[in-house]
Amino acid sequence: MIIRCDNCSVSLQLDEAKVPSGNFTVRCPRCQNMLRANKDANGDVSPTVKQLADNKPAPATPDGSAQFAEKASEFEINSALRSLLAALQSGKELLDKDEDVAAKPRRVLLCLGQKREEIAKILADAGYRVYIADTPAQANERLRDGKTEIVIFSPDFAAEYGGAAIIQQKANAMYSSERRRLYLVSIEDDGTTMNAHDAFLRNLNLIVNSGDIAQLPLILNRALSDYNDLYHYLNQGLGVEPI
Incomplete structure (x- = not known):
């Protein structure tokens, strides 16, 4: 067998x-x-x-697909124009790619329980490409594509499979180079939003209290901006894009 x-x-x-x-x-x-x-x-x-x-990859939600495609297209056009302008500016430093990182279209994998539909709609409306996993296996298959770098999970995700524990276990087992490319967010009823110390101790990148999910896009943009600033020179040296 x-x-x-x-x-x-x-x-x-x-x-x-x-x-x-x-x-x-x-x-x-x-x-x-x-x-x-x-x-x-x-x-x-x-x-x-x-x-x-x-165990198919976690499917994408239909909501927000048009906004994401528009945002992705706009980002690619702006990046191309910036590269062209930099090439024309002979003798000057290249333009900083991270200047418009806040406008970068992002993909997010939701591993949530009760609040997943609410959070999915909030992020889709904000221009994120949202994928929803029902099981840890679906989450794992979606992460294989290498394009989804943000995972948002909660303690009530697929409780019958121990889903939250598996997501945390997967992050803990990663090599440091892999872990830097995964931004792990925990939605908690008792957590303190943006408590960096608690997040560090638990090998998370961000904690968001469930009472603050209406402002999740704002919180994510600020937290990701700080994270990319932290790894700016490392990413530059490795030749990888910021999250």
Whole structure:
């Protein structure tokens, strides 16, 4: 029997004779995630192909797609014009690419419970491209595309799968170079918005109190601006774009 970890995507081959009938759990040897699987009384199992089909990347919301496309197009045109102007200004320093970083169209992955529809609409209206995950597996598949650098999660995300713990575990297991490219935001009822000390201790980038979500675009823009300023010269040296 072959099952696939919905956190790190490793495939595990189990001895069919030792697999109990019905529901059972097994720990992934790579990431220590608890996997839930099923074998019915007839010995039928869910094939790996079916699991791959079920674990599709988190889909994008239809809201805000037009605004995002318009913002992305405008950003690309402005970037091209800035590059052309810089090329024409011989003998002068190149224009700073980070000057218009606030206008950069961004993709955000939501791993939320009760407040996900509200937050999705707020961010879509603000020009973000919003993806919504129902399970940790969908979140993991969406992050594979490498274009989604902002993850917003809450303690009630996919509680039956331990979703919030898996998201935090994934961030904790990243190499520092990978972790710098993932901006992790936690929405909490008891958290203090922009409490940098608490966020640092918990390997988060930003904490937002659920009472402040109406101002989430403003909070994100300011926090991301500070984050990109912090890593400005490192990003420049590595030749990577700011988040």
